[in-house]
Structures are given as structure tokens and as C-alpha cells.
Amino acid sequence: MKLSSAQFKHTARKNLHDVRLQQALHRLQERFVGARAAALTDIDDLPRLRAAATEIRQHALTHLDVYLEQFERQVVASGGQVHWARDAAEVNRILLELAARYQVRKVAKSKSMVSEECGINEMLAANGIEVIETDLGEYILQLAREPPSHIVAPVVHKNKEDIADLFVRHHHRPRTTEIAELCREAREMLRPHFLSADMGISGANFLVAETGSALIVTNEGNGRLVTTLPRVHVAITGIEKVVPTLEDVSVLLRLLTRSATGQSITNYVSVLTGHKRASDLDGPEHFHVILVDNGRSQLLGTELEAMLRCIRCGACMNHCPVYQNIGGHAYGWVYPGPMGSVLTPNLVGLSEARDLPNASTFCGACAEVCPVSIPLPDLLRHLRVRQLEQGLRPRRERGSLRVWAWFAQHPRAYAWASRLAARLLRAVANRRGMIRRLPLAGGWTDGRDFPAPSGRTFRDLYARRTSS
Amino acid sequence: MRVGLFVTCLVDLLRPRIGFAALRLLEAAGADVVVPRTQTCCGQPGYNSGDKQAARALAHKLLDEFQDCDYLVAPSGSCAAMIRVHYPTLFADTDDAAAMSRLAARTYELTDFLVTIAGLQTVPGTFAGRITYHDSCSGLRELGVRKQPRTLIAKLPHVDLQEMHEAQTCCGFGGTFAVKYGDISARMAENKCAQITATGADAVVAGDLGCLLNIEGRLRREGSQKTRVLHIAELLAGETPEST
Amino acid sequence: MNSRETILARVRRARTSSDAVIATRLREHPRGPLPNMSEDLLTRFRERAARLASDVQGPLSAEQVPTAVANYLRERSLPVRAVRWPSIGSFEWGTVGMSVEARAARADDMVGITGAFCAIAETGTLMLLSGADTPAATSLLPETHVALVPISRIVARMEDGWDLLRMEHGLPPRAVNFVSGPSRTADIEQTVTLGAHGPYRVCIVLVADAVTGIARPVVG
Incomplete structure (x- = not known):
């Protein structure tokens, strides 16, 4: 994905005066903040659950090498294959090799932020492979040729009128602004692609070391379709996503879905282990996992390690008063909001995203809602220390x-x-x-x-x- | 009970009345108050700008100044949190870790001290009217200051506390953030002022002068002269603009 | 050094892992804090499944099932042709005018009938395992998903589902799918809309009797 974090101030200013965006952000805040709070009342002892979730993620990071190797062994045992990618270029090279090996002409994708990091859509298209985003939000963005502005609700910056216009241009059907009709239209346009795709690409919310499973959490069902119907399933995810056991997943899920959308559980939680068994009637014939480093391993053992606990729920951005006012695009890369302000400078370079660690009042709302207790303001402050040490602050400020x-x-x-x-x-x-x-x-x-x-x-x- | 009053740099420069209000409240609570004369700043501006060295130097200076106090009290959640929460982090694994932790443990935000330690029963303030209270971020999230100011406000017989929506949402001050990212900061202040105005309160009250400057500056720029902007110490001590 | 070794070397530089700690964790797979549930499992399951917009029927006896399913479909003017998991046997679909085929689901199937490995009371969720006669797409491609669930297979929490899985199957099958109501999306204006890419409706028929094949693949 194209990096534009250097234009943070400019985009933020523009967005502050974009009336429709402001309405959309207000709606996001109203729905997600309230839904999370309501959903968490269901938890008997939130601090205890949060401590347990934090421990699971931290434990996995503390023993990351061993869990990754354990995960790999289990994938291989269930007939799958694990690929290791140091960076985006390597992810793309691996994907292209797989596409060639299995004679892939069409790819159906479910939402994956790691794939946005790597720009795989552009790369596949440049190599003559058709790529269809199938998450409704991501599909809309693909039609509009825009990047996501939120990690859970990627198209939060558009309203139904924008989407209606876009659909008319691309689908050549009568215009409707009924949300249910728009959803049905997208379903009807996308269904044939699920059926004809040769390869399904998904992310993974977690990798389970115990079983070698990739776990995906979705509501629309597109994640299930892309991992069930095409001949090849490739899961692309960060090396930090591994957790020890299925029990650990249960703990994390209780917090992930409530923190993200205020659901007690998402519609679908799919635990995918290996390829189609000999006697199975459906499922992909080939199962591959690409483990992506892309700058993550350099956070281990540093003051910023806690960032790798992140389970991508988006609660920090939903509750961030800066995000709430400027929206996700201002952050200029895949990950917006407080978690993005920590991750982006680390993954793309501190000097490429100078504003991000500074554009925070340290109000602490993000850390307060983080389900895995990431001290986000402390991590941002640490990045400010590094900026100062590396002479990346303006002369007048210094x-x-x-x-x-x-x-x-x-x-x-x-x-x-x-x-x-x-x-x-x-x-x-x-x-x-x-x-x-x-x-x-x-x-x-x-x-x-x-x-x-x-x-x-x-x-x-x-x-x-x-x-x- | 020897209490060192840390006035804070903003109060010293911009609204001394808050310092005297804090003094009056501490004395009303039976404290023997000292105000170290060489005090300047807790170091937070440097700390939050990535300058740990300056922050450490100022922490040392502050430690010396308040060495012989049983308690250190500041009329600011943000400065108190700097000392209470962040000094120990700044000096972790150094020879000064223990001394800084002891200083941290005896440091309190003003209302927290008055309620939790001093058990103040009556307050001298005389304000009459409707107020609304803004929870400043550091005090709220780093020190757990939420009930304490409300407990004290409840002791003012003629005050009607009307809670605003999103009282816990940041006003947009954030120290140097307010200047570096002025337009985002001003928008946050605008949102906060809308919530304040919606309560119909005669005065908005908070525990940190930084937030108050931001809120007052925005209200006045919007042309609103009616809503008064008071520090919790001013309200409780009766040291409001009319009384002096 | 290849990428695998490079990445592992970078990770190891910052780690001091203990194999023993990890072996224990994997072997004992300890549970985290579990939610309290005051209600009985059946009540909790029904209530939670309904909250997730599943239509819950029963508990019914096995012979009442075909009528209940046919009525459900007819009341909603839905077709009475369906595809079912081959594992499900011994229901007289014909007598209620339904035409039900046992095979893998196809794109044009409008109704899919499945069993469930078990059901989870905590959230009102179905736990489905893929297998030779329990294909995954039956609960996914059709617009209507009918799930037959013996009440004896309602467990308290997801952790109980994992234990059952380990006990009855050992390793997980290709796909374990937890299904919590009809597919949905809130991508447009954060407005929840039922029926995204999967089913528009999920009908859960609770069955009081033990019926072969609806709860788990017949061992063999």
C-alpha cells in the first residue's frame, strides 16, 4: 500500500472539514463505542479476563520461536506447507510461485491487513491474475480504488449514497440506496467469483501452535467461502499471531469480538487445519500459510515488544479522540489510530511517519480499552524519544x-x-x-x-x- | 502532617489564584503546608517530547525540594501523575529507583489527597449555581481521580452538578499537542465545549489548568462569555474571580 | 541463510525459550477464566441463539422434525427442496412433501440441512466439523441453513467443545466452523444487515431424542 503518512497534517486538516466524513466518523463512534461497552457487561470479571488474554499473547511472544516451529510442524503433519517471508517482496514472490504452481488465474480474497501491507493485489494484477476482494467493505474499496480507513470497518469513510453511485458505475444496475439491497447486489456480483476462483487468500486472526490451524473470524461468510471453494487456500499473516492452544483462542475471542464490534462472538469462527481430507466432499486441495515478518521481529526484546500482542480489534481507534476527528486515511498507511501510530513508524521507518507518534494527547483512552493491555501512550512516547535521539524533530522544537x-x-x-x-x-x-x-x-x-x-x-x- | 505544595508551572505563571486556593484547602484539611521556593516544573513537557534526560534532571531537583515532606500535593492530575506514575519508570533499574518510588508513593492530586488522605469534611467555597465537571485525562486514567472531586463538590450546598456527555473524553489540550496539531486540538475543544454548553451549566470545572485554558480559550473564541471556567480548587476554596 | 532461518534467528536473538514450559502448556492446554452461567444449558442456548437472530425450534421428538422443517420453509415461502449432510439418516422427508438430497452442496441449493458436532450455550453457537459425510459448504452456500441439534449435545462453553473434539476425534478435521446465526455485514454505515455472503437465515431445530448422524459423523 502506498505510504502517505508524511502528509498527516494536510490530510487531517482536509478531513476535519469534510462534512460527510465527519458524519461517518460520528456514526462509527456512536455504534462501536456503545456496542463495546454493552457487550462487556456480559463479562463477569473483565480485569481477570483481560489479564489472561494479555498473558496468553505475552507468553506466545516470549516463546515465539518455539511456537512458530511447533505450528509449522503441525501444518506439515496435516498436509499443508508453511512459507516464511522476511518482507513484502518475499510474500509477493511466494504468492506468484504458488499461483504458477497451481495455474491460478483468479484469486478471491477475504480481508487481510497483512496483504495490504504487502500490496499483493497490485502485484497479482500486474502478473495477469485477477484478484477479487470479497469482504463487502474491501470490495467497495477495490471498486473505488481507495485504501481502507479502519482495520475492522474498512469503508467507514463512505456513506450509502457514495456506495450506491459506485455500484451503478460498476454493476450497471438501477441505483438503490437501501443498505439491504446494496448488500444483496454485492452478494450477487461476488458469488460467481467465489465459485470460479482458483485460489482463496485469507488472513488469520490467530495461528494455533497446538494444531497447526489458521483461525479466521468473520461475519459475512466470505472468509468461509474463500477457504472452502477454491482449489488452493493461502493464509497470509504476521509471525506474531501464533498462540499456544485452542483454549487460548477461546479466551482471546471473548475479548476480540466484544472489543471490535460489540458482538459476543462473530457469525463465523473458522479453524482451518490442512487441506481437504481424502474422503471429504469439499475443501481446498492445497493449504499454505505465509508467515510474514516485515519488521515485526525487530520489535521483540525492545521497549515496543508489547505492540506485538495486538489482536487487531480496532478498539483503540474507535475510542481515540484524534482518530474520531480525522479518520483513518490521515495516518497514511494500513494501520490507523493509536496502534497504527506505533506500528507504522516501526514497519515503514521512523523518518517516514514523523507525525504519527506526536499526534496524540496521551489521553490514555486507547490503553484503557485495549483487550491485551498494550500501554499505547508509553510506546508512542518511546518513539518520541527515538525521534529526538535520531534528530528527526524540527530544529525549532529541539x-x-x-x-x-x-x-x-x-x-x-x-x-x-x-x-x-x-x-x-x-x-x-x-x-x-x-x-x-x-x-x-x-x-x-x-x-x-x-x-x-x-x-x-x-x-x-x-x-x-x-x-x- | 507536613504537606509540600507543588504549585505547577502553569498555575505559577497563568493563574496563581489556583495555588492559593489549593493552599487554603490543604490548611483547612489541617495540613502544615510548605511551598518550596525553588520549584519550577515536574519535567513532563520534556518527558512527553522524548527528552528523558531533562525529565530526569527535573525529577532529581523536585525530589530534593520535597525530600522532607510527608506528602507532595499538586492541583493537577497531570503533574501528579508525572511524579507518581512516570518518575518510577524513568528511574527503573537505577540507583535512584527506591527514592523515586518513595516520592511517587507520597504524591497526590489535590482532590485525591483531600478525600483519601485528609478526609476533609467541610469546604470553604460558597459557589451557587449549576456546574459541570470535566474529567482531565491523566488524573482520571493514571490516578483514578473520578469520585474524589465529585465527593467534594457534593459538600457545596448550593451547587447543582449536571454531568455532561462524554465527560471523560479528552478536551484536546495534550500539552504541546495543542500547538503542534492546533486544528485537531481546537476541534476536540470545540466538541468538548458543545457538551459543556448543552448542560446549561453556569461554570465548567476541572482539575487541570491546561484543560481549563483550552476550554476557556475555545468558549471565548466562540463568543460565549457566560460559562465560567474554574479549577476545582477555586470552586472548593471560594477563590473564584469575584472573591478576590 | 534462507528466510525461515533468518526470521527464526531474529526471533531467537530476543528470546530465551524453555521447551519444557511450552511442552507443558501444549499438553495441559489450561483453560482461562470461564464465564459464569446461571441458567441451564438449554435455556441459555435458546436465548443466546435467538439474540444472534437464529430461529430456534423445539425441542422436538425425532418424528416431529420433518414437519417442523417443512412448516418453517413454507411459512416463509421458501422452497422445500434441500440438500442435506449425508450423515443424517432416518427422517421421513417425503411424507411432508420435501425433496432432500444427500450430497455436497452446490451453488444453486436454496436450503441446506446439517446436524452439528455440538452446540455452545455460552453464545448460542453451533460447532460444525467438516468430514466425509458432513461437508462444510452445506451450512454456507444455501440461503437457508437448517441445523438439527440434539439437546444432549449442548455444552456450556467453547472449551467444552474443544474437549469433546479431542475426545471423539483427536485432531481437528480440515474445518471447524462455529456458526452464530445468519451471515451479516455492518460495513455500510455500520448498519447490521442479515445475509451477506452466507445464509440469510439459520433455523436451529432442537431434537430431544438421540438420532444417528446429526451430531457427529458415524465412527468408521
């Missing part, structure tokens, strides 16, 4: 930081400077005590007044009070 630090460590100079500042700020205020414009702080005063000080610092007033 300069002001140095000046501030010097004064704050020299109390007499500080007292003098703050006394001066209090008077100066008082002097430029209007009669209501507000400052309308502040040089060097236009970011503040463009949208707000700045309440002026009273003119005397606390320390001066206190000194006078205690001496009298």
Missing part, C-alpha cells in the same frame, strides 16, 4: 526544548523569565483577558483564544504574602 530545560533547572532565571512572561502576556491581552494571537503559537490561537495571566506569578505573590 531549540525550545533546550531553552525550556535550561530555565526549568535554574530557579532564579526561571522566576525572572516567568515574571517577565506573565507581564508581557497580560499586556497583550484584550479587555476580557483573552489573547487573540500569539506569535509562535498560531497552532493555539488559530482556533482558540489564550486566557491571559493575571500579571503576577504565584511565586511573587506568595513571597509577598509570607513576608508581610
Whole structure:
């Protein structure tokens, strides 16, 4: 996927003034935030469940090498094959080899964020292979040639009128804005593709080391179709997705679906192990798993390791007041919101996404709702440390930081400077005590007044009070 | 009970009245209050900008200044959380870890201290009217300050607390965020002000001056002069703009 | 060094794994915190399945099943031609005017009749295993999915389903599908719409008697 994180501020500003997007984001927030809260009332002891989920993910990461090898052994034992990909290019090379081996002309895909990382659609198309996204949201985006703006609800930025227009252009059927009709239309357009695809590509929400299974969580049923009907099933997922046992999956699912969409369970949870057995009446003849590193392993053993616990529920973005106002596209890559602000700089390079770690108030709503207790603000802060160390912050910012630090460590100079500042700020205020414009702080005063000080610092007033 | 008042840099510079209000409340709670004169800043701006070195230097300075206090109290959830939650992290695995943890353990946000430690029974404030309370993020999520201010507000006989929708949603301040990402920050403030206005409150109250500056600045820019913007200490101590 | 070795080397650089810890975890597959359920399993299952928009019928005796299924379809003006899991036997579909074929499902099948390996009361979910005479697509391609579920196979939680799977089958089959109501999507304006790519409706017929073939493939 094309990276545009460097345009963060520009896109964010544009999105703040996009009325339809604002309505869509408001709707997302209303539905998802409320649904999650309601669904979690069903859990008897949420802190305990959350601690258990965190332990499972952390345990898997702590022993990641052994679990990956165990997973691989089990896949092979059930007749499948595991491929290891260091980066996006290698994912694409492996896929192309598989496509050639099985003479694939058409691929049906269910939603996979890792495949977005790797840009596999463009690569397959460039090699003459037709690719159909079958998740309704992803299908709409494929028609519109747009990237997803949310990891769970990828087309949240479009409303039904946008989608109706798009369908008319591509389906040449009468226009409808009835959501149920739009869904049926997409079903009818996509059904033949499921039946004629040679290869199905899915992601995997979890990999189960105990059994060598790829587990996918879906609502629409497209995930089941692409992993049941085509001759070849390829699951593409990150190396961090492995968990030890089926019991561990049950714990994680209780939190994943409630955190994501507020469902107690999604419509379909499919645990896929190997290819069609000799006597089976359906199922793919070939089963492949591509384990993708693409920058993940370099987070292990660092201050950022906790990020790999992520189960991609999207709760952090649903609850993030920054995401809620600017939407997912501003983040400029596959993963938006707080989890994206941590992941993107790590996967694409710190200097390519300078705004992301900084565009947070550290309000902590993300960490509060994270089902696997990822301390997202701490991880963002750590990225800020790295940015400063690597000289990736603007000169003026570094300069002001140095000046501030010097004064704050020299109390007499500080007292003098703050006394001066209090008077100066008082002097430029209007009669209501507000400052309308502040040089060097236009970011503040463009949208707000700045309440002026009273003119005397606390320390001066206190000194006078205690001496009298 | 010797209590060190950490005034905070924003209060010192921008609204000293909050410092005196805090002082009055602590004294009302029976504390022997000291205000170390060399205090400046807890280091949070540096810490959140990635400058751990500056943050550590200021933590050391603050530790020295409040060494002989039984408690350190700040009229700010954000500064109190910096000391209570983040100092121990900053000094983990260093020789100062134990000293910083001890400092952290005796550090409190003002309302938390008044309710949890001092058990303050009556408050001197005299405000009459409807107010709404904004939960500032750090105090709320890092220190669990939610009931404490409401417990104290309930002691004001003529105050009617009308909760706003999304009282726990960030106002958009976020320190340097408010300047670096001014338009996003202003939009968050705008949303917050809409919730405040919808309550019809005479005053919005919060525990952090940063949030108050943001909210007041936005309200006034929108042309709203009616809703007053008060720090919880001002409300409780009766140190409001009219009273001084 | 190939990619496998490169990635594993990168992972190992940061790890100190203990094989013994992992062997124990895999062997004992400990359960996490389990939800409390105050109701009996049947009540809980019915209530939760209905919440997920499944239509729940019964419990019925085995001989009542064909009539109930036929009525369900006719009341909704649905075709009475169906495809069923070959594992399901001994129902007199013909006497209620239904035409039911035992084979793998095809794209034009409108009604699919399956059993279920077991049912999970916690969430009102069906657990289906693929197999020689329990194909996966029967519960997926048709617009209407009818599932016959013996009440004796209602278990409390997903963990009980895993235990049953280990006990009766050892290793998992190609596909274990948990089905919780009709397929749905909320991708357009976060508005839940039933019937995305899978069935538009799921009819769960609870069966009071033991009937061969509806709960699990006949061993052999």
C-alpha cells in the first residue's frame, strides 16, 4: 500500500472539514463505542479476563520461536506447507510461485491487513491474475480504488449514497440506496467469483501452535467461502499471531469480538487445519500459510515488544479522540489510530511517519480499552524519544526544548523569565483577558483564544504574602 | 502532617489564584503546608517530547525540594501523575529507583489527597449555581481521580452538578499537542465545549489548568462569555474571580 | 541463510525459550477464566441463539422434525427442496412433501440441512466439523441453513467443545466452523444487515431424542 503518512497534517486538516466524513466518523463512534461497552457487561470479571488474554499473547511472544516451529510442524503433519517471508517482496514472490504452481488465474480474497501491507493485489494484477476482494467493505474499496480507513470497518469513510453511485458505475444496475439491497447486489456480483476462483487468500486472526490451524473470524461468510471453494487456500499473516492452544483462542475471542464490534462472538469462527481430507466432499486441495515478518521481529526484546500482542480489534481507534476527528486515511498507511501510530513508524521507518507518534494527547483512552493491555501512550512516547535521539524533530522544537530545560533547572532565571512572561502576556491581552494571537503559537490561537495571566506569578505573590 | 505544595508551572505563571486556593484547602484539611521556593516544573513537557534526560534532571531537583515532606500535593492530575506514575519508570533499574518510588508513593492530586488522605469534611467555597465537571485525562486514567472531586463538590450546598456527555473524553489540550496539531486540538475543544454548553451549566470545572485554558480559550473564541471556567480548587476554596 | 532461518534467528536473538514450559502448556492446554452461567444449558442456548437472530425450534421428538422443517420453509415461502449432510439418516422427508438430497452442496441449493458436532450455550453457537459425510459448504452456500441439534449435545462453553473434539476425534478435521446465526455485514454505515455472503437465515431445530448422524459423523 502506498505510504502517505508524511502528509498527516494536510490530510487531517482536509478531513476535519469534510462534512460527510465527519458524519461517518460520528456514526462509527456512536455504534462501536456503545456496542463495546454493552457487550462487556456480559463479562463477569473483565480485569481477570483481560489479564489472561494479555498473558496468553505475552507468553506466545516470549516463546515465539518455539511456537512458530511447533505450528509449522503441525501444518506439515496435516498436509499443508508453511512459507516464511522476511518482507513484502518475499510474500509477493511466494504468492506468484504458488499461483504458477497451481495455474491460478483468479484469486478471491477475504480481508487481510497483512496483504495490504504487502500490496499483493497490485502485484497479482500486474502478473495477469485477477484478484477479487470479497469482504463487502474491501470490495467497495477495490471498486473505488481507495485504501481502507479502519482495520475492522474498512469503508467507514463512505456513506450509502457514495456506495450506491459506485455500484451503478460498476454493476450497471438501477441505483438503490437501501443498505439491504446494496448488500444483496454485492452478494450477487461476488458469488460467481467465489465459485470460479482458483485460489482463496485469507488472513488469520490467530495461528494455533497446538494444531497447526489458521483461525479466521468473520461475519459475512466470505472468509468461509474463500477457504472452502477454491482449489488452493493461502493464509497470509504476521509471525506474531501464533498462540499456544485452542483454549487460548477461546479466551482471546471473548475479548476480540466484544472489543471490535460489540458482538459476543462473530457469525463465523473458522479453524482451518490442512487441506481437504481424502474422503471429504469439499475443501481446498492445497493449504499454505505465509508467515510474514516485515519488521515485526525487530520489535521483540525492545521497549515496543508489547505492540506485538495486538489482536487487531480496532478498539483503540474507535475510542481515540484524534482518530474520531480525522479518520483513518490521515495516518497514511494500513494501520490507523493509536496502534497504527506505533506500528507504522516501526514497519515503514521512523523518518517516514514523523507525525504519527506526536499526534496524540496521551489521553490514555486507547490503553484503557485495549483487550491485551498494550500501554499505547508509553510506546508512542518511546518513539518520541527515538525521534529526538535520531534528530528527526524540527530544529525549532529541539531549540525550545533546550531553552525550556535550561530555565526549568535554574530557579532564579526561571522566576525572572516567568515574571517577565506573565507581564508581557497580560499586556497583550484584550479587555476580557483573552489573547487573540500569539506569535509562535498560531497552532493555539488559530482556533482558540489564550486566557491571559493575571500579571503576577504565584511565586511573587506568595513571597509577598509570607513576608508581610 | 507536613504537606509540600507543588504549585505547577502553569498555575505559577497563568493563574496563581489556583495555588492559593489549593493552599487554603490543604490548611483547612489541617495540613502544615510548605511551598518550596525553588520549584519550577515536574519535567513532563520534556518527558512527553522524548527528552528523558531533562525529565530526569527535573525529577532529581523536585525530589530534593520535597525530600522532607510527608506528602507532595499538586492541583493537577497531570503533574501528579508525572511524579507518581512516570518518575518510577524513568528511574527503573537505577540507583535512584527506591527514592523515586518513595516520592511517587507520597504524591497526590489535590482532590485525591483531600478525600483519601485528609478526609476533609467541610469546604470553604460558597459557589451557587449549576456546574459541570470535566474529567482531565491523566488524573482520571493514571490516578483514578473520578469520585474524589465529585465527593467534594457534593459538600457545596448550593451547587447543582449536571454531568455532561462524554465527560471523560479528552478536551484536546495534550500539552504541546495543542500547538503542534492546533486544528485537531481546537476541534476536540470545540466538541468538548458543545457538551459543556448543552448542560446549561453556569461554570465548567476541572482539575487541570491546561484543560481549563483550552476550554476557556475555545468558549471565548466562540463568543460565549457566560460559562465560567474554574479549577476545582477555586470552586472548593471560594477563590473564584469575584472573591478576590 | 534462507528466510525461515533468518526470521527464526531474529526471533531467537530476543528470546530465551524453555521447551519444557511450552511442552507443558501444549499438553495441559489450561483453560482461562470461564464465564459464569446461571441458567441451564438449554435455556441459555435458546436465548443466546435467538439474540444472534437464529430461529430456534423445539425441542422436538425425532418424528416431529420433518414437519417442523417443512412448516418453517413454507411459512416463509421458501422452497422445500434441500440438500442435506449425508450423515443424517432416518427422517421421513417425503411424507411432508420435501425433496432432500444427500450430497455436497452446490451453488444453486436454496436450503441446506446439517446436524452439528455440538452446540455452545455460552453464545448460542453451533460447532460444525467438516468430514466425509458432513461437508462444510452445506451450512454456507444455501440461503437457508437448517441445523438439527440434539439437546444432549449442548455444552456450556467453547472449551467444552474443544474437549469433546479431542475426545471423539483427536485432531481437528480440515474445518471447524462455529456458526452464530445468519451471515451479516455492518460495513455500510455500520448498519447490521442479515445475509451477506452466507445464509440469510439459520433455523436451529432442537431434537430431544438421540438420532444417528446429526451430531457427529458415524465412527468408521
